[in-house]
Amino acid sequence: MTDYFKQYPNKEGFYKEYGGSFIPPDLQKEMDNITNAYHSISKSHNFISELRSIRKHFQGRPTPVYYCQNLSTKYGGRIYLKREDLNHSGAHKLNHCMGEALLAKHLGKKKLIAETGAGQHGVALATAAAYFGLECEIHMGEVDMAKEHPNVVRMKILGAEVVPVSHGLKTLKEAVDSAFESYLKDPINTIYCIGSVVGPHPFPMMVRDFQRVVGIEAQEQFYEMTGENPDHVVACVGGGSNAMGMFSGFLDIEDTLLHGVEPGGIGTKLGDHASTITFGKPGIIHGFKCYTLQDEKGEPAPVYSVASGLDYPGVGPEHSMLKDMGKVNYGVADDAETIDAFYELSRLEGIIPALESAHAVAYGLKLAKENQQQSILINLSGRGDKDIDFVVEKYGLPEDNA
Numbered sequence: 543m544t545d546y547f548k549q550y551p552n553k554e555g556f557y558k559e560y561g562g563s564f565i566p567p568d569l570q571k572e573m574d575n576i577t578n579a580y581h582s583i584s585k586s587h588n589f590i591s592e593l594r595s596i597r598k599h600f601q602g603r604p605t606p607v608y609y610c611q612n613l614s615t616k617y618g619g620r621i622y623l624k625r626e627d628l629n630h631s632g633a634h635k636l637n638h639c640m641g642e643a644l645l646a647k648h649l650g651k652k653k654l655i656a657e658t659g660a661g662q663h664g665v666a667l668a669t670a671a672a673y674f675g676l677e678c679e680i681h682m683g684e685v686d687m688a689k690e691h692p693n694v695v696r697m698k699i700l701g702a703e704v705v706p707v708s709h710g711l712k713t714l715k716e717a718v719d720s721a722f723e724s725y726l727k728d729p730i731n732t733i734y735c736i737g738s739v740v741g742p743h744p745f746p747m748m749v750r751d752f753q754r755v756v757g758i759e760a761q762e763q764f765y766e767m768t769g770e771n772p773d774h775v776v777a778c779v780g781g782g783s784n785a786m787g788m789f790s791g792f793l794d795i796e797d798t799l800l801h802g803v804e805p806g807g808i809g810t811k812l813g814d815h816a817s818t819i820t821f822g823k824p825g826i827i828h829g830f831k832c833y834t835l836q837d838e839k840g841e842p843a844p845v846y847s848v849a850s851g852l853d854y855p856g857v858g859p860e861h862s863m864l865k866d867m868g869k870v871n872y873g874v875a876d877d878a879e880t881i882d883a884f885y886e887l888s889r890l891e892g893i894i895p896a897l898e899s900a901h902a903v904a905y906g907l908k909l910a911k912e913n914q915q916q917s918i919l920i921n922l923s924g925r926g927d928k929d930i931d932f933v934v935e936k937y938g939l940p941e942d943n944a
Contacts, residue, residue, distance in 0.1 A: 546793055547751075550860065555743020555830075558866070561859030563742035565829040572729040576649075577744040583648045584641075584751070596640050597755065600673065601630045605756075607763040607919070612890040619910030620917040622772065623893070624760045626784065626924065633896065633924030634756060634784045635666035635737065641752035642735040643670035653677040653732040657721040659686055659714035659780070660851035660898060661693025662924050663737035668700035678702040679732075681721040683712040686850045693928045711844055714780075714854050718828055738781025739858035742829035746859050750786045756921065757791025764919055773916035774909050776801045777923065778901040779872065780816070780852035782861045784923035789870060799871065802861060803905040805847035806876035812837070816845035818857040819865050819872040827856040833865070848877040849897035851924075875904040881937050883907060884926065889940070896924035897933070 550557045555577075563573055583589050597603040605628045610621040626634040646654060654671050657680070658664030664680040671678035680702050687694050687706055697704050705724070710716040718736075725734040739746040739753075764772055775792050777785035779802040792798045807815035815821070818833050825834035827842055835843040835855040847853040864870040875883070880897060883904035888894045895903055899922045906920040926933075937943075 550863070551743060551747050555747065557859045557863035559824070560831050560862040561743060561746060562831055563829060564826050564831070565742050569726065569729065573742055573744065576733070579649055580645060580744055580748055583645060589644065589648065593641060593644060596644070601636055601640065602628065603755065604759040604763070605629050607760060607767060609767070610891050613886065613907070614910070616890065617907050617910040618914035621906060621910055622764065622917065622919045623922040624756065624788065624919060625922055626756060627893070627895065627899070627922050631666045631669045632927065633662040633666065634753065634787060635663045636669060637755055637787065638749045638752035638783065639663070639666040639670040639735060640673070642733070642748065643667070643674045643676060646676060646733040646735070647674050649733065651676070651731060651733045653679060654735050655679045655721055655725045655732050656735045656737055657681045657714065657717035658737060659717065659853065660849065660896065661686070661690040661697065661928055662851060662896070664702065664704070665693050665696045665700070667735055668697045668702035671702065672700050679705060679724060681705045681707055681717045681724065683707045683714060683717045685712040686714070686717070689932050690850055690928050691931070713850065715842060715845070722828070738783040739786045739860060740781040740828065740830065740832070740854070740856060746830070749783050750790065750860060753783050753787025754790040756784065756787035757789060759791070760788060760919065760921070761791035768917065771795050771798050772919040773797070773913065774799050774801060774918045776803060776902045776906045776909065776918060777921040778803045778852065778898050779819070779857060779861060780805070780849070780854050780898065781856070782858035784921055786858060786860055788921040789864070793869065800869065801905060801909070802870050802872045803901045804872060804874050805849060805852040805901055806874035807846045807848070808877055813844045814846055816847045816853045816855070817874050818855060819861060820874055824862070830859055832856050832859045832862045848880055849901065851896070851898040852901065873905055875901040879904040881933065884933060885940050893922070894926035894930065895922055896926050897929045899923045900926070
């Protein structure tokens with residue numbers, strides 16, 4: 543659907559009523575510079591050639607699509623995975639980080655600044671900074687730093703400065719606040735490399751465009767494997783970068799149903815989940831309009847998920863629009879279902895998923911049970927190395943709970 547990507551966002555960065563840029567005038571000037579540079583540089587022959595070379599020779603793309611024989615036998619349906627866990631650095635995040643860092647290099651920036659939740663975006667950006675010889679500063683909530691310790695170590699090994707965030711809930715939203723504050727101190731020499739399809743324009747567009755490679759590859763690979771398109775495509779949604787990348791390859795295929803899976807946490811009470819589209823309403827957060835979870839004062843509500851990369855009280859503006867258009871079905875997987883799926887994929891297929899991705903797997907298994915004759919393609923957005931200690935310590939092994 544070529545026209546779709548030219549139509550959304552519009553020149554002001556809106557996806558119908560969502561998106562835009564609600565930021566101070568001084569910062570808007572810098573955003574306009576980034577937008578103009580992105581449109582001119584990212585379409586140039588040199589940029590495209592270098593990015594394609596990086597994807598092939600450094601990242602190891604294309605990542606494969608894999609048929610889960612054992613899961614399919616147990617649950618019914620035909621279950622496939624798009625293996626973004628095999629992308630260099632262990633998740634889909636490097637797709638946009640290499641693009642953003644390459645753009646920063648062309649703009650003459652000296653330093654990359656970002657937030658991270660689970661640490662995958664932080665690791666990917668630190669990887670990109672090392673590759674391009676740039677400084678890197680990653681802001682991370684103290685709760686997430688304790689939970690995702692291996693990724694903190696990886697970032698430091700790669701040369702990044704990791705800034706602990708100690709205010710509020712000490713998780714992803716606060717990390718975004720802190721990173722943005724740091725960026726505002728020197729927007730001339732630094733670039734803010736947001737970790738998802740969120741934030742003021744042009745970030746949601748840029749991240750989506752760099753992530754489109756996932757969906758383009760997956761559609762071609764699945765068709766080559768099976769001679770048809772999948773009946774269902776599933777991806778987890780926090781901010782929504784992996785899902786937006788995956789869905790991009792299937793938006794124009796009418797017979798393929800798209801499913802975004804939000805974190806159901808431990809209940810439906812505000813503060814017990816991070817299901818922004820399911821339970822939220824339109825509002826403004828971090829300089830853009832989207833579905834948000836709000837408290838009684840209209841402020842961003844506290845959120846929770848077993849997966850540190852999903853606990854955000856907003857969501858990508860494009861997801862907000864796709865929800866209203868009825869183009870994507872947004873559902874929920876709770877913590878218990880996610881942990882079960884984490885172990886099912888590990889034990890039956892020998893693949894340990896990230897807790898974020900395990901939400902998509904959990905939802906995909908439910909779909910398989912309900913649609914015995916249909917194909918389900920799940921975006922396995924990351925690997926679970928970062929989560930293994932936390933999962934075993936908190937939930938034990940399956941045989942311990944038998």
